Amino acid sequence: MKEKETYMLKIGNIIRELPIIQVSEDLKIASFVVLGDTEVATDSAAIISEKLPEADFLVTAEAKGIPFVHEVAKNLGMPRYIVARKTLKAYMDRPLEKTVRSITTQKEQTLILDGPDADLIKGKRVILIDDVISTGESIRALEELVADAGAEVVARAAILAEGDAAEREDLIFLGKLPLFPIEQ
Numbered sequence: 001m002k003e004k005e006t007y008m009l010k011i012g013n014i015i016r017e018l019p020i021i022q023v024s025e026d027l028k029i030a031s032f033v034v035l036g037d038t039e040v041a042t043d044s045a046a047i048i049s050e051k052l053p054e055a056d057f058l059v060t061a062e063a064k065g066i067p068f069v070h071e072v073a074k075n076l077g078m079p080r081y082i083v084a085r086k087t088l089k090a091y092m093d094r095p096l097e098k099t100v101r102s103i104t105t106q107k108e109q110t111l112i113l114d115g116p117d118a119d120l121i122k123g124k125r126v127i128l129i130d131d132v133i134s135t136g137e138s139i140r141a142l143e144e145l146v147a148d149a150g151a152e153v154v155a156r157a158a159i160l161a162e163g164d165a166a167e168r169e170d171l172i173f174l175g176k177l178p179l180f181p182i183e184q
């Protein structure tokens, strides 16, 4: 039987063996999922919280990074954080929208900010937070959304940066992930 391909990731004292999965015809990634992993969410939040500048709100996009943002917000004493949703919900009022292409699903997705959340961050300093920054598309869409809401982005942070994002100096992150292009 063929051995399963994996990638060893270390963050602080935590080690995870990530499965390498094919996401398109020509690309494999080391799949990192913080959703459901209390140890990674808590420990990476503790480390990153020390590296973030002063801000009023954290803003993320659903869904995988939510447990991480939740922990960071608690560490920073922030009573709430903002989650851009991927589908329009009944509770939403005056929603703001942006589209984004996902590297993991290869599909166009929509990010939606609820109007009252946009009101809350207007004129405020925000930090954009994600689990993994890869192509930078999600963080760009999130940045456009908060700009439409009239907020100021003071930092962009993630647990991991992948591929080209790992070379960006405008991002705060704790570890790097390689991409695995497939030769055609």
Ligand SMILES: Nc1ncnc2[nH]cnc12
Pocket (backbone or CB within 6 Å): 029, 030, 031, 032, 033, 103, 104, 132, 133, 134, 162, 177
């Ligand atoms: N390597 C990765 N693991 C999980 N989610 C991702 N999103 C983008 N890259 C990812």
